[in-house]
Amino acid sequence: xxDIEKSFNEAVDFLYGDNSINPNCSNxxxxxxxxxxxxxxxxxxxxxxxxxxxxxxGDHVLNSICCGAMYIDAFDINPLTFPYLQxxxxxxxxxxxxxxxxxxxKLSLACSSAEFEYELFLKFKDYIPHPYDIFWEKLFLENxxxxxxxxxxxxxxxxxxxxYIPFSTMKLRNRYxxxxxxxxxxxxxxxxxxxxxxxxxIFNLDKKxxxxxxxxxxxxxxxYLDVNYESFNDFIKNILVNLLSENGEIIAAYVYSYIANYxxxxxxxxxxxxxxxxxxxxxxxxxxxxxxxxxGFIDPGYKDSVxxxxxxxx
Numbered sequence: 001x002x003d004i005e006k007s008f009n010e011a012v013d014f015l016y017g018d019n020s021i022n023p024n025c026s027n028x029x030x031x032x033x034x035x036x037x038x039x040x041x042x043x044x045x046x047x048x049x050x051x052x053x054x055x056x057x058g059d060h061v062l063n064s065i066c067c068g069a070m071y072i073d074a075f076d077i078n079p080l081t082f083p084y085l086q087x088x089x090x091x092x093x094x095x096x097x098x099x100x101x102x103x104x105x106k107l108s109l110a111c112s113s114a115e116f117e118y119e120l121f122l123k124f125k126d127y128i129p130h131p132y133d134i135f136w137e138k139l140f141l142e143n144x145x146x147x148x149x150x151x152x153x154x155x156x157x158x159x160x161x162x163x164y165i166p167f168s169t170m171k172l173r174n175r176y177x178x179x180x181x182x183x184x185x186x187x188x189x190x191x192x193x194x195x196x197x198x199x200x201x202i203f204n205l206d207k208k209x210x211x212x213x214x215x216x217x218x219x220x221x222x223x224y225l226d227v228n229y230e231s232f233n234d235f236i237k238n239i240l241v242n243l244l245s246e247n248g249e250i251i252a253a254y255v256y257s258y259i260a261n262y263x264x265x266x267x268x269x270x271x272x273x274x275x276x277x278x279x280x281x282x283x284x285x286x287x288x289x290x291x292x293x294x295x296g297f298i299d300p301g302y303k304d305s306v307x308x309x310x311x312x313x314x
Contacts, residue, residue: 004131008138011080015159016146024077024199027162028084030108032059034219034254037175038289039306040067043215043249052209052243053217055197058085059174060217062092066176066186070193073209075200080160082197083135090128092187097180101167108157108164114140114147117155169296205240212245222253223270232269233280236309249310258288258305267307284309 014025040063051069053060055076062085064072074082091104107120118140125133143156171177176186200208202221222232236252244250255267267280280286284307291302 002131004135007079007083008135011083011135011139011160012142014080015143015156022079025080026078028078028080028160029057030161030163031057031165031170032173033163033165033294034059035173035289035292035304036060036063037173037178038292039251039254039287040175042287042289043067043251045069048214050211050213050245051215051217052205052211052213053215054219054221055081055085056219057081058088060219061085061195062088062186063175064215064217065189065193065195066182068189069215070189072193072195073211073213074195074197075202075205075208076197077199077201079199083132084160085195086129086132087136089190090124090133092183093190094124094127097183100183105167108161114144114155117157118144163294165294166296169292169294172292172296172298202240203235206242209243211243212248213243214245214248216240216243216248216250218250218252218254220254220256223256225269229267229269229280237283241309241311244311247311249308251306252284252309253307255305255307257291257302258286259301259303262301267305280307 010022010025013019013021019025036059045067048067048069050071050073051064052073052075053064055061055074055078058081061072061074074085076082088104091100091107095103103120103124107117121136121140125137128136140156143159167177176182198208202218202225225232227235232252236250240250253267253269255269257265258267259265267286286305286307288303288305290298291304292298
């Protein structure tokens with residue numbers, strides 16, 4: 001059972017207080033910085049039913065549903081990510097493809113007036129899955145109240161989100177936004193899929209979840225781990241593997257700038273230590289994909305990559 005009052009109090013404390021109630025609260029990514037569409041196209045989505053994925057901007061969840069997954073368990077150390085996903089879902093269910101682009105951009109940039117932002121919200125409030133419709137209405141109204149004393153940054157989403165990304169770029173990075181047809185597939189699937197959420201980091205996923213998944217997405221969490229390659233490899237192959245279905249796969253790491261300025265940098269995690277990535281030479285597949293800048297520019301001299309572990313060869 002979702003404790004909306006607890007979630008609301010945590011959000012208010014993060015946005016306007018000292019973030020002492022739940023220090024895990026932080027700004028939510030406006031949209032993915034990964035080329036999700038590129039590597040989802042490389043994966044086998046036939047008979048895929050259950051997915052475990054990081055929540056973050058919500059785009060891994062939405063793209064998985066667009067590809068046919070109907071049971072999605074999401075996790076994130078930041079509890080604000082799931083309410084943000086519910087806001088996105090409300091907009092998608094409420095609006096056709098062309099209107100979604102216009103409306104979400106208007107909502108995201110409505111930073112000059114908290115009242116105008118709230119008026120926009122009311123137009124799709126009834127489509128936000130319950131009880132997050134209550135969460136967001138309370139939060140938009142609280143933002144109006146707070147702004148009566150401080151008008152420096154009135155927009156709620158401007159306070160909560162980070163790294164605004166143009167929709168021209170989001171269309172390149174996301175399958176569900178790539179065309180009207182894909183968007184309608186997502187809208188249809190959203191009406192019957194089941195999405196759950198747990199506040200968790202990757203090292204306690206085996207304690208939070210006890211199901212078997214066809215795909216597990218870890219995004220670029222590896223960039224934020226203070227571990228060496230050997231420890232990360234051991235975690236994937238000996239612990240997380242226990243959550244995989246027979247033919248499941250773990251998209252273990254998204255590696256930015258695998259190739260930079262035509263120079264192969266290889267597998268590298270920002271905060272990890274170790275001199276060799278040879279631990280990934282067996283049982284893993286490394287797929288190179290285009291690096292799409294926030295402005296939608298694709299430079300052939302730059303490539304990202306995804307590190308994939310498969311329990312059984314497909």
